[in-house]
Amino acid sequence: GQQLNQSPQSMFIQEGEDVSMNCTSSSIFNTWLWYKQDPGEGPVLLIALYKAGELTSNGRLTAQFGITRKDSFLNISASIPSDVGIYFCAGRIQGAQKLVFGQGTRLTINP
Amino acid sequence: KAGVTQTPRYLIKTRGQQVTLSCSPISGHRSVSWYQQTPGQGLQFLFEYFSETQRNKGNFPGRFSGRQFSNSRSEMNVSTLELGDSALYLCASSTDYLNEQYFGPGTRLTVT
Numbered sequence: 001g002q003q004l005n006q007s008p009q010s011m012f013i014q015e016g017e018d019v020s021m022n023c024t025s026s027s028i029f030n031t032w033l034w035y036k037q038d039p040g041e042g043p044v045l046l047i048a049l050y051k052a053g054e055l056t057s058n059g060r061l062t063a064q065f066g067i068t069r070k071d072s073f074l075n076i077s078a079s080i081p082s083d084v085g086i087y088f089c090a091g092r093i094q095g096a097q098k099l100v101f102g103q104g105t106r107l108t109i110n111p
Numbered sequence: 112k113a114g115v116t117q118t119p120r121y122l123i124k125t126r127g128q129q130v131t132l133s134c135s136p137i138s139g140h141r142s143v144s145w146y147q148q149t150p151g152q153g154l155q156f157l158f159e160y161f162s163e164t165q166r167n168k169g170n171f172p173g174r175f176s177g178r179q180f181s182n183s184r185s186e187m188n189v190s191t192l193e194l195g196d197s198a199l200y201l202c203a204s205s206t207d208y209l210n211e212q213y214f215g216p217g218t219r220l221t222v223t
Contacts, residue, residue, distance in 0.1 A: 033211060042115070042201050042214035043154075088154065092209050098167060099209065101154040 003027055006089055006102030014110050019076040021105045023089035031092040032072040034063050037104075038085045046087075047074070069094075076107075084109050113138065115204050115215035123221045129190040132218045136183050136204030143185040144212060145177060148199040160185055161207070192222045 006023045013019060023032070031050055035043035047056050049065035049072060056063055060077045072091070076083055089102040116135045124130050136143050144167075145157040156169035160179035177187045183204075189196055199219050203212035 031209065035214070040217075040219070042117075042203075042217045045211055045213060048211050090212075097209065098156065099212070103153045 003093065003100045004089065004091065004102040006105055008105060009103065010106040010108070012108045012110060013079060015079060015081060017079055019079055019083070019107060020073065021087060022071060022073045023091070023102045024071040025091070025093075025100075026070065027096075028069045028094040029065075029072075029091040030069075030094050031099075032063070032065050033090040033099075034061075034072070034074050035088040035090065036085050037088065043088055079107075079109055081109055081111075083107060115202060115213055117200075117202055117215040117218050119218060120216065121219045121221075123223060124192050125223055126192055126194060128192050129188065130192060130220060132187045132189075132200055132202075132220075134185045134187070134202035134204075134215060136185070136202075137213055140204035140206055140213075141183055142205045142207050142210075143179055143183065144203045144205070145185070145187050146201045146203065147171070148201055148217070149197075154201070157187070189220075194222050196220065197222045 004023050004025050033048050034046045037043040047058050047063040052069045053067045054065040063074045086104040086106050088104045090099050118133045142161045144159040147155045159167040163179045174190045179185045199217045201214050201217045203214045205212045
């Protein structure tokens with residue numbers, strides 16, 4: 001069944017706005033990964049998080065490993081047209097030998 | 112370092128046929144995972160190979176199979192294709208399955 005809830009499912013914003021999305025679960029995670037996928041391409045790894053409370057940046061992107069270890073957040077500052085795409089979270093559940101993926105957040109930027 | 116490569120990028124097959132997809136991982140990566148991506152189901156895990164052994168498997172029927180060679184390259188086979196098998200098939204490589212996974216561009220399979 002679904003173990004990761006990613007929200008929002010879609011976002012429509014104006015260029016220059018900041019973006020926030022998150023993934024939550026009832027399970028405890030050891031690792032969080034954030035990916036971006038452009039149409040017709042494979043997901044590209046943006047940020048990896050390994051410790052509760054960890055805050056990591058990659059340019060205008062910042063992701064955090066929630067202190068409860070059940071959630072993670074991704075923020076994009078000052079969005080630009082090339083930020084358009086689908087953002088996925090993925091995580092390793094504690095004690096489980098598998099990665100689980102969120103359903104994705106589709107980001108659209110209005111000109 | 113070269114990224115993950117997948118061939119072919121696009122494929123059109125007829126119901127009942129079989130298909131083989133190929134994945135070459137990043138040099139030094141021994142784990143290769145396969146995923147099926149559809150608009151309705153998102154990313155679904157198929158299986159993972161490490162050092163030529165299948166270590167992890169998702170909930171797909173036996174028509175989906177794979178293998179890994181000694182150079183870590185992997186192939187995925189789907190037999191008796193069904194219309195519902197139309198999807199983007201992605202492979203991802205990593206140093207180990209639960210570490211950071213790097214995806215290839217995918218193979219777009221269309222079954223008619």
